[in-house]
Amino acid sequence: MLGYYLDLALRSFKRNKVLTLLMVVTLALGIGASMTTLTVLRLLSGDPLPQKSGQLFYVQLDPYPKDRPFSRSGKLPWLTTYTDAMNLLHAHRAEHQAAMAMTRVKLIPTTTQQRPFFSNGVMATADFFSMFEAPFQYGSGWSAADDDNRAKVVVIADYLNDQLFGGANSVGRSLRINDQDFRIIGVLRHWAPQPRFYSLYLGGPNYGKGEAVFLPLQSARAAGMDPINSMSYAAGDKQVIENSPTIWLGLWVQLPDAAAVSAYQSFLASYAEQQVALGRFQRSRIGLSGLMPWLDSQQVVPDNVRMQTGLAFSFLLICMVNTVGLLLAKCLRRTNEIGVRRALGASRAAIFAQFMAEAGLIGLVGGGLGLMFALFGLWCIRQQPAEYASLAHLNGQMFLCTFAVALMASLVAGILPAWRACVVTPAPQLKSA
Amino acid sequence: MDIKPILATLGRHKFTVFLLIAQIALTCAIVCNAIFLISQRLERMAIPSYIAEHELVYLQLAFIGARPDAMARTEADLAGLREVQGVKSAMIIDHLPMSGSSSNSSLWLDPAQQMETMDATQYFGENLLSTLGVQLEAGRAFNPEEYRDLDKIDKALQTGDMKEIPTSVLITRAVADRLWPGQNPLGKQVYIGRNFALTVVGVVKGLVRPNLLERGAQYSLIHPVRLSMSAGSYYVLRCDPKDRERVLKAALAKLNALDPNRIVLDSGTWDQMRYNFFRNDRAMAGILMGVCLALLVVTALGIVGLASFWVSQRNRSIGVRRALGATRGHILTYFQTENFLLTTFGIVLGMVLAYGINLFLIVHYELPRLPLTYLPVGAMLLWCLGQAAVLGPALRAAAVPPVVATRSV
Structure with missing residues (x-):
């Protein structure tokens, strides 16, 4: 039966080529625009570590004085002081815990052909790799002992290893960073969580290619590396940020289940109370946010992208309204044909199905064309000056999604015209014909 | 021009009329806001620096x-x-x-x-x-x-x-x-x-x-x-x-x-x-302008499609009117006026919607309120668009010879 309906649909398309083309193109434009922006939105608001994100939590404390708070609206400070980070790390109350900051490093290649260049580096404590499940190609991360001994070791990213050592196992070789030698102890596989949840407020980009080097926090500090972002909340010695009233570290903990979360929460609360008692803090507010809620609450996805998605879907809506109008016009013109088919015994359901099949066909063709538009749209996004631009590609899921959205849009648009078609009473139509 | 017969005819196609008005309203609302957003970006890009x-x-x-x-x-x-x-x-x-x-x-x-x-x-x-x-x-x-x-x-x-x-x-x-x-x-x-x-x-x-x-x-x-x-x-x-x-x-x-x-x-x-x-602002202004243009084109095509359909459906009654003494000008004015009425309804509805969308943007993106001057500009834009889009089908309608009235369809 469906074959017959599709045959009828094709005949109807041929009869009204311009109108059909108009419907297909407008639907395709709407689909193209919304799939382009939806792809980008999904990419930017995705889960950076799908297998692990449920267990990762971001820790916040409030060392700011009461009369000069961090924010007027009562937000908790984004970062943590060195003292608090170390106190919490050494308490070992979570399964894994790591403090981190971002720094700019000058990398000096061993060969003289390559010129020195700048890149971002992560300064972190030992649990960073195991907690975030960063995969190693060669070697491994450093130990807590390396942290304490200020060992001059470094883990490098795959692309840096390719660039400097042609992709060979470079573990044990040395890398010159900011005019000091560090021993390479590990090479990562390709690893760049999107969005880069751990670099939020540390000063690195939120999207795009990962950091080039990872260094033990204390070793990097001893080598004179400064964090990109730091904020002071009181006057004090700004030269040594370990001792000054300055927030500059991001603190993440891994908590396997709800019990661990509530236990850690009460531990944090008592820690803050204790700091108030000691006079270090004036307020005992704490924050412990899961990875995804943390990203959502900080609105990592740029406003522009959210606005573009809204715009694209309103565009799709208008295209759909347009299609409804045109389908309706087409179906009203064919009342004679419907009358004849009804008189020859076609049921109302059969007429309805016939018109829905026609709408569905428009949807599929529109989806195909819309896919072309979406690919073109994503190409345009890649030319844009945004840090996420290079990531804008259509994946298999979004490919299927395009057709699903197109089919759904056309079927929804088709319901009303099809219903109008199936309630046509055959007798007057036959008479007038 | 008496608008009563036009309204009576439109009343017989309530649903199609409603769809057209809805489309014009949505277009009007989005285009007003998009133009406002573009002007915000342009204003930002024109900030004086007071340096050489x-x-x-x-x-x-x-x-x-x-x-x-x-x-x-x-x-x-x-x-x-x-x-x-x-x-x-x-x-x-x-x-x-x-x-x-x-x-x-x-x-x-x-x-x-x-x-x-x-x-x-x-x-x-x-x-x-x-x-x-x-x-x-x-x-x-x-x-x-x-x-x-x-x-x-x-x-x-x-x-x-x-x-x-x-x-x-x-x-x-x-x-x-x-x-x-x-x-x-x-x-x-x-x-x-x-x-x-x-x-x-x-x-x-x-x-x-x-x-x-x-x-x-x-x-x-x-x-x-x-x-x-x-x-x-x-x-x-x-x-x-x-x-x-x-x-x-x-x-x-x-x-x-x-x-x-x-x-x-x-x-x-x-x-x-x-x-x-200002490269991000420039890119965003470009995208917004593209969307505006695409929206206007889609809406214009929709008006052309529906108007053509109406003209062909009313071929016979147009012929009758012509036979009864209506000039080509009368027929042309009829369709132009019809479109003007539809667009006006759409614009009125669209203005309300435009303010609704603006309120949503104010809450979520900290934008200023839409200045009232955007409304007449948006209205003029859509009136012109509607008149231009309906001109082709209306001319075709005006070209229908009176002899059609004597033929059976």
Whole structure:
């Protein structure tokens, strides 16, 4: 039966080529625009570590004085002081815990052909790799002992290893960073969580290619590396940020289940109370946010992208309204044909199905064309000056999604015209014909 | 033209009419808001900088690390750069206007206040007024003996030695108006970080911030602080606009001759910096304009499609009217008026919707309210669009000969 309906649909398309083309193109434009922006939105608001994100939590404390708070609206400070980070790390109350900051490093290649260049580096404590499940190609991360001994070791990213050592196992070789030698102890596989949840407020980009080097926090500090972002909340010695009233570290903990979360929460609360008692803090507010809620609450996805998605879907809506109008016009013109088919015994359901099949066909063709538009749209996004631009590609899921959205849009648009078609009473139509 | 028969005919196609009105309303609402968003971006991109925009080139060098002779080396670099032919003035600055990274602090009128009065960007550097071309409006520029070295100020902050901390400041007109509206700001005191009182010695016309323009584009202070080479700082040279390319090349060669081991991170004209600063706004304005255009085209095509359908459906009645004495002009006016009525309904509905969308944007994106002037502009746009779109089908309708009336369909 469906074959017959599709045959009828094709005949109807041929009869009204311009109108059909108009419907297909407008639907395709709407689909193209919304799939382009939806792809980008999904990419930017995705889960950076799908297998692990449920267990990762971001820790916040409030060392700011009461009369000069961090924010007027009562937000908790984004970062943590060195003292608090170390106190919490050494308490070992979570399964894994790591403090981190971002720094700019000058990398000096061993060969003289390559010129020195700048890149971002992560300064972190030992649990960073195991907690975030960063995969190693060669070697491994450093130990807590390396942290304490200020060992001059470094883990490098795959692309840096390719660039400097042609992709060979470079573990044990040395890398010159900011005019000091560090021993390479590990090479990562390709690893760049999107969005880069751990670099939020540390000063690195939120999207795009990962950091080039990872260094033990204390070793990097001893080598004179400064964090990109730091904020002071009181006057004090700004030269040594370990001792000054300055927030500059991001603190993440891994908590396997709800019990661990509530236990850690009460531990944090008592820690803050204790700091108030000691006079270090004036307020005992704490924050412990899961990875995804943390990203959502900080609105990592740029406003522009959210606005573009809204715009694209309103565009799709208008295209759909347009299609409804045109389908309706087409179906009203064919009342004679419907009358004849009804008189020859076609049921109302059969007429309805016939018109829905026609709408569905428009949807599929529109989806195909819309896919072309979406690919073109994503190409345009890649030319844009945004840090996420290079990531804008259509994946298999979004490919299927395009057709699903197109089919759904056309079927929804088709319901009303099809219903109008199936309630046509055959007798007057036959008479007038 | 009597609109009663038109309304009666439209009443027989309630649903199609409703769809067309809905489409026009949605288009009107979205286009009004999109044009408003575009104008917001354009307004932002046109912010005046109050500096000699077309006369500046900059060079940003990689930081060589803290060293004791930094000040002497910086002075040597600057002396070298001033020798480059065509350079009128040269300075070192830590944050350039519209460079995207800034140093900001809170200002307090009274240190006992609960909350700060405002926040402003701090500009440092010797020869700032003459190099950037900032215009002094009242008061005086800094005297040479007022300048202090930044590293000495850092030390003084630790030891509490107040002698090394400068006490005078230049403010922009915008800051003056914010702190002391309607009063003479010269000689008044403002507190920075609560502990340090600064006396206003001069007011400049304006000086745009390096970023955070939405927090007050011209909220800037200029301090009498001498800089040496540090991370992220720039050498800025002022020259004739037509000399910029040549001066930049000569300056790069000069710095390379002074120390070949340095890395130049970035260099260019300030015009390029301004262009790059607004690239996201420009891209967004482009996208919005594209969407507007696509929307208008889709809506126009929808009107053409429906009008053609109506014309062909009413072929016979048009023929009857023509046979009864209606001129081509009458038929043309009929369809034009019909479209005008539909568009008007759509616009009225669209205006309400436009305000709804605007309210949503205000809540979620901190946008200002849609100015009322956008409504007549949007209405005119859609009226013209509707009339243009319906013209083709209406002309076809007018061309229907009266003889059609005598034929059976």
